[in-house]
Amino acid sequence: MMQDIKKWAFGSLWLFILTIPFLGIINALYFLVSLIVLAILWFIYKPFEQNILDVQSKLLQLPMPSIRWSLYFVIAILVLILPFISDQYITNVATSAITYIVLALGLNIVVGFAGLLDLGYVAFYAVGAYSYALLSTKAGLSFWAVLPLSAIMAAIFGIILGFPTLRLRGDYLAIVTLGFGEMIRITLNNWDSVTGGPNGILNIKGPATLGLSFSQPHHYYYLIIIIGIFTIFAVNRLNNSRIGRAWVAIREDEIAAEAMGINIVKMKLLAFALGASFAGIAGGFFASKMKFVSPESFTFFESVIILCMVVLGGMGSIPGVILGAVVLIILPESLRGFQNYRMIIFGAAMVLIMLFRPQGFIGGVRRRLELHPEDEKILKQETESLYDVKQK
């Protein structure tokens, strides 16, 4: 409790002082007041936190699958009819949000599951986008042929990055991956004859199918929904598989994982390659939608934002990462009215979340394993009989 009060006091004061030069003293004071209001709300919420967490983990865990499914159902309907109940602007924002969901889920494989801190993830997004741009403009291939090729190209680059960094961990890995990301961007910027340098590549063809050529925002919106569903499905399956478990084991303790027969080299490279391939798909989609790619879209800042989505949402948790991506795209958009304060509020929100929920929105809730019903019964009986013995 005291600790929390201290955290709030220092945090608010620090943000207050930091914002004076931007906002002027009066506005900064308003800002401070709103922080204090937030703090009070926090302390009202705090005593109920355990209850809320319990409810949350119950919702995420066993019973009431019907509630969970109806929730998913409602979200699915809303997502599907969005272009009809809103305008083009919102459809575009939603398209971008789902693109980032794909990116964040891909990065989540590397950072969240396998525990490899990658600060150059945007490089694979760039490789995907440029692969698409080049194959589409120079080789004249169609969208459906190029998209998988973008994924494969990005996966190859993932392995190229993975090899020299296999022995690195934590900070060292972060620095090397950061360098790799910049290297790709600088190469794209300077290799004029192929990439068009800072001018980028223009006139990229969009997808076309069954006589429909994609021109409207909602065409792309439905396309990215299909890509997004595929990504969520694949990443979820991976998470619940032997491969997913092996990744988490490596994240938790590499040496113990090796002693348990896990091939660390193979699994790390697989994580890099798969993570990158989702970025490659997102990159291909991005190029086809924008009709234009240039190195500007693939700066270090992008890597940071995608990483924030993963960390903020809750590392390793798929719903968490999805929520993180949605919040980080929608929050800055919805703050457009605040003009200059936008990034400050955004930054402040991030700092506060990390101070008070370091595990992210939906992190730290380890899902209970779903066993075969029969095995589940056996386990339950056994657990109960053990407790019986204890009580006697």
Place this chain on the structure above:
Amino acid sequence: MMLNKNNILLETKNITKTFGGIHAIEDVNLHINKGEINALIGPNGAGKTTLFNCITGFYPPTKGRIIFNGEDITGLKPHQIAETGMARTFQNIRLFAEMTVMENILIGSQCRYRMTLLGAILNDKRTKNEEREISRKALQYLRFTGLSKFANHLARNLSYGDQRRLELARALATEPKLLLLDEPAAGMNLNETKGLMELIKKIKDEEITILLIEHDMRMVMKIADTITVLDHGIKIAEGTPKEVQKNEKVIEAYIGRRRRTA
């Protein structure tokens, strides 16, 4: 000690490991018979853990060969050695802290199954059946080690003694022929040590050979069939507990060390 060639599960030939100038172990020849409990003892810094690390592939030995189950396994990677049928625990517990107890054991029991990307994503019938076998095995080892009631607890929330037990369960789940335990009783109270001894005997009854590093002499003398003594990286004695207890060099190594540290 019987040295029946067909009965030897693990043999090290002149294993040597140096770190810079330090000879952590030197020319150690070890013979481990199938089905026995073997203890590896010696004062602190004698090189016991280093020998474990060489056998399980974590350190490449500077010199020497390791023969396991008739095969030369020198130079294999730790994960390959695990596949040949060796499992170990660590002196300082190494669990997957943020995974549940069940998941920790699943990592062990999935060791005997192939991991394929296609299988993971399609989740086909075969993958499903294998998954079920894996979790059945894990449940079996949960029961065997008495951890069933903690199945869904995070590993880091277990008590110290239970964490040691879990590390053992996880190693057992890989279905090893040889189990290497590095000071399993360290830090345990009397009750926990007693439980552990019973568990080790139960493992022996399953026809799993055990190599055990242990400082608790009472425990070693009670459960070991044979004992190997290391001092300053050199094997100074081997034999039955009775033989080793009477060995002059062993007494010298232990008492000498005690005098030095006192």
